[in-house]
Structures are given as C-alpha cells and as structure tokens.
Amino acid sequence: MAFEPLKGLRVLDLTSVVVGPVCTARLALYGAEIIKLESPEGDLMRGLGGQSPTGRHSGTYLHLNRAKRNICCNLKLPDARKIIARLLETCDIVVANMRPQALARLGLDHETVTRAYPGTIYCLITGYGLDGPYSGFPTYDSVIQAAAGIPGLVAARDGEPRYVPMVMCDHVVGEIAASSIMAALVERSNTGKGTFIEVPMFETMANFVMQEHLAQHSFVPPVGPAGDQRLLSADNRPVRTKDGWIAFTVNTDKQVQAFLDATGKGDLKADPRFATVRARADNVRAWFAL
Template sequence: MNFEPLKGVRVLDLTSVVVGPVCTWRLGQYGAEIVKIESPEGDLMRGLGGLSPTGQHSGAYLHFNRGKRNICLDLKKEGAGQVIERLIASADVIVANMRPQALERLGLDAATVRAKHPDKVYCLITGYGTDGPYAGRPTYDSVVQAATGMAGLMLARDGEPAYVPMLICDHVAGEIAAGAILAAIVERRASGSGCSIEVPMFETMATFVLQEHLAQHSFDPPVGPPGDLRLLSPHNKPVKTADGWISFTINTNPQVRAFLKATDRQQLLDDPRFTNVAARARHVAEWFEVRGAPLTSRTTAEWLDVLRAADIAVQPCHTLETLPHDPHLEAVGLIGFEQHPTEGRTAAIRSSIRFEGAYPPRRSPAQPRGANTCELLREIGYEDDAIEALLSAGAAQAASST
C-alpha cells in the first residue's frame, strides 16, 4: 500500500540550501505535493553541495529535493508577484527560510500571507527567530554549531573546538519544522484554521545541547559541573583495533561484566569503582579510560565476533567509502540507482521510515530549474499567451530557456 496521509496537500516551498529543503522533502515522503519556487540564480545547493556531471544538480541537491515540482520565478520582474499570489492561494502550506526582513519586503511574511489567507499553515524557519536581539542575523549550520555550544563540547573533550562535519543543525531543525507542520495540519483538519509556525535553529539546537549537558547545573544550587561527563570524556571515541576501529557502548552491569570478561580484564570485575552504575558515575574518568583503551590484540572482524557473542552493542566505525556497502544497508536496499534526466545514473536514497510493512516509493528525481514552470502556470489559471508573456519578460523561466 502507499501510505500517503498528506496526499492532496500542496506545500509551497520558498526555501533553499538545506534546512528548508529537508523539511519539505520529509513532507513529500508523506505524500504532500511540493512546489519548489526557485530564482533564476538557482538554489545555492545546486553547486555548493559538490561536483556534478552538468553542474546543475550536486549530489546533496539531488537528495534534498527529490519529489518536488519546480517553478522558476524572478520576483524582481513585473508579473512574478501575481504568480506567487496565485500559488499561495492554491497551497495549503507555505514554508520559507529566507530572512524575515526579505520576506516582509516581498509581502511573503506570515502576517501578510495569513491576513489574506487565514486558513494557510505558514512555517518560517529562521536562524534566530523574530523577537530576540539576534533576530534577522544571517547564519549557517556551522555558526549555529558554535553558538549553541556544540563546537564547545569538542573543546571540553578534545582541547579545541570543532564542528560536526555534516549539516546536523539544518537536518534537525528541518525535521522539527516538518513535525510542527504536521501538527498544524492535524489542527487545521479539525478546526479549519491555519497557523503561523516559527522554528528558530539557535533555540532548537540550544535546547538539544542543554537537555543533555545542563546536567548537574539542572539543580539549584548545582550538584556538580555542567555536562554529561561520560560524553565529554576524551576516551569517548571509537576504539582502535589491530586493523581499524570499532564503536561500542556498555551501560548496564551485565554488559560491563561481559565486556571485562571478553577483553581479558577479569581483575576489574570486582573493582568497587566499576561494579555498578552509581560507582561508574562517580569514577567516570577512570571507567572511560578502561573502556576506551585500544584493543589492538585482534582485528575489527574478530572483535565484532567476540563482543556480539557477549551481546554487547558494537559496530565497525565506517568511513564514507565503506558505509554505502554496509551489508545491512545493502540488504534493505537503502540506496538504489536511477536515470536522472540530465545527470545520468545517480544514487537514490529511499525513505528510512516504513509504514504497514512497506517503504514509501521513491519520488521523482530532483528537477532542473524551471522544469515544471509552464504546467504549474496553467494549473493556476494562466493561458498560453499569458505564459509566453511571463517567459518573454523574464518573470518566469522554463527549463528549456534557462
């Protein structure tokens, strides 16, 4: 069966780069029709996301924009504003991640849109919200990682700050926004009323950090230093083997005993520092020095067999080269291949969520800029001569003319 709870919902996608496209991609996984509005300059991620055969669709752009129809509009040109207004009228949900000031200048902010269309769900994804001292400032994922203390966690652990080498804040905030939109759609179906949603990346990711690492400072007065000292241990890293690295976690008392036996450390079985959860919490530095020590007496494959036999959660530490070939991912078919209209044979990553025993079908490949301009204009009431006038004036562009 096709599980498409959002079938019939049209989402107008006024987003670019990562955080917004991730949000709308997720809504598309649930069956929503996504209409992506792109400027003649194009989404920055078309080139910023890496090299591609034609220079039009980076790998990242392909994956974040799957299943979306594309209309290319130049909002500086006469006539484009009327097109946007018709598209808004035809949509159920509007998602934007432009700066609030830019949206206000264009008349595309939540207040303006919902004054005309109170039944619309409008979601603004921002760096810092609209009501604090940072409101309206530009930001990117790495800046948010620093501002929220994520990079500072690396400073506490490793002695210098560092970024997580993926756009983790964009992904998380995008998924949070998709969840908020789903909640608003449920309410809209019950009441008929729309909703204005605001998802600030800074507060969202700061909340994640503080929920874990406020820790002992959650109490007044504090009962210890801030931070989960297990996660901040310099030994909290993959462990070296004879030919690579493995990653494992041991939390319960039976797991700890099994680990000590499997790694020939029976002399520590009755060590009072490690016999129970409370003792290991009091002696967290010493415990993580034990569990983080190199295991170079055996290969990765050998350690995987030993630790799995002891029912310990363990996996190899993959690289970007090895991850696509993980036997589990290959068996469940996470990555497939398809023929893209301009890029040739390309990887296609399916949804990781299964409904009623089946994964949602892979939606159409990411489209060239303006691929659906003419058909979308027809759908919102433009006749062929009016479409030709918009194309000639540069207010709209179609793929064949870009």
C-alpha cells in the same frame, strides 16, 4: 505500500540552502506535493560540492530537493507575483527561510499570506526569531553551532573548539520544523483554521543541546561538573583492533560483567568503581579509560 499520510497536500517551498529544504524533503517523503520556488540564479546549493554531468546541480542539492517540483520565478516582477498568488490559492502549507524583511517586501510575509488565505499553515524558519537584537540577522549552520555552544562541547573533550563535521543544526531544525507543521495539520483538522509557526534555529538548538551542557548543573547548587561526562571523555570513541575499528557500548550491570569477561578483565568485576550504574557514572573517566 508507501507511507504517505500527507498525500493530497500541497506545499509552496520558499526555502533554500539546507535547513528549509530538509523540512520540505521530509514533507515530500510523507507524500506532500512540494513546489519549490527558485530565483533565476538558483539555489546556492546547486553550486556547492561535486557537480552532476550536466553541471546544473550538486549531489547535495539532489539529496535535499528530491521528490519536489521546481518553478523558476523572479519575484521582483509583477507577473511572477501573480503566479505565486495563484499557487497560494491551492497550497495548504507555506515554508520559508528567507529573512522576514525580504518576505515583507515581496508581500509573502506570514501576516499577508495568512490574512489572504486563513486556512494556510505558514512555517517560517529564522536564525534568531522575530524579536530581539539579532532578529532578521542571516545565519548558517556553523554560526548556530557556535551560538549553541557545540564547539565548546568538542573543546571540553578534545581541548580545541571545532564544529561538528556535518550541517547538524540545519538537519535538526529542519526536522523539527517538519514535525511542527504536522502538528499544525492536526490542529487544522480540529479547528478548520491555519496557523503561523516560527522555528528559530538558535532557540531550537539551545534546547537540543541543553542536557549535554548542563547535566549536573541542572540542579542548584550543582551536584557535579557541567556537561555529560560520558560524552566528554576523550576515551569514549571507537577502539582500534588488529583488523580494524570496533564500536560498542555497555551500560547495564549485566552488559558490563560480560564485557569485562570478554576482554580478559574479569578481575575488575569486583572493583567497586565499576560495580553499579551509579558507581560507573561517578568514575566515568576511569571506566572509559579501560
């Protein structure tokens, strides 16, 4: 039996590209009815990547927008706004990742919507939040990766800053937005009232990678170098073997003893650098170099 805790709920999806569609795809997976609004030009992701035989959408677009209903609407036209108003009357949730200024011009900002429909849960995904010097700036995954210092972590390991080769921030923030909406649904079941949720991409990702950046610098004064040294070791990677690559990890003392025996390094079991979890943490680069 399908797990559909959101069945019976309707979502107006005012999102595009990746981060917003990730959020609404999660809600769809849990049974919500998603009505995705697209402009006549279509979502940008329709044209990025390998195209379907019809030439109307890419594989990426299909992954992000599966199990959704679509409506094409030019919101600059009065008749289109009437259609959206009728949809809002029946929607429990609105998710948007347009810039706040554009939403306000269209009368679809959270103040206008929640005032007219007080039971609505409105989730706005922004780049940098509604306040501050970067408020309203457009952004994409790679920009947020850089702002959160993710290429810097790669540079600390490999010597050169690079992006993670996936839209990591879009996926993480989209999932956080979906979980925030579900928390708001619990609150609405208790209070009968909707709510406004803002999910800034930068703040979300800064929190997400904070431990990886700080580690021993979480203390004042620092008790060691910044960053998780296990993750920053260039030797922390899959290992080449005669017939391919192998991925493994050993963490507990018992696992380490078995690993050293299996790899013919049993003599190192008595090495004080590797005898305990604490000792291996203090000598992490030497440990991974094995």
